[in-house]
Amino acid sequence: MIDGTTRVFTWEEGARIEVRDLGGEVVIEANAAGLRALASHLLTLAQDGTPDGAHLHLEENNGLEEGSVGLVLERCDYE
Template sequence: MLYALNSTLNFIKLGQVPERLKMLIDIPVYNSQEVLKYIWENNFELKVKDDKNEIVLIANKAGLISLATQLLTLAQDSVPAGAHLHYDENNSLEDGSKDLIIQKA
């Protein structure tokens, strides 16, 4: 089945596609004169914790969609190596979270 997200973040059926899900996501076009833009879905929740030898990212649906949008923004060909996204308690993560930096190679 082919699905898309509607405005209330629910998946709606569009047609037949076996074992795949397609989503339409708007990402901001990178501008080298500006910083990377973070787009957040309403009511997003993200938490990063350190669990022994693992880093665990916990997110609700809106948080996962927000993170996907930001990763696709970072993945644009025009974004240079070394560009990064920084997440911490002051700008996006839940209280008690570890800081998270995702950097383009």
């Protein structure tokens, strides 16, 4: 729940996402289902009424493949 509004982050069956830090750039590697899941997560954060600072943590074995570095998707409306 974000600011009294429920946001649902959905996953497609078979989604595979791996995040690697190559020391200067980050690689997000995903199959088609994983890319659709990431797009859905970003669209959820972009919904009207979602407050600044709302975020989603993706970690190894919690949305990301084993060996991945953590990834935080966060809404930031202010500079």
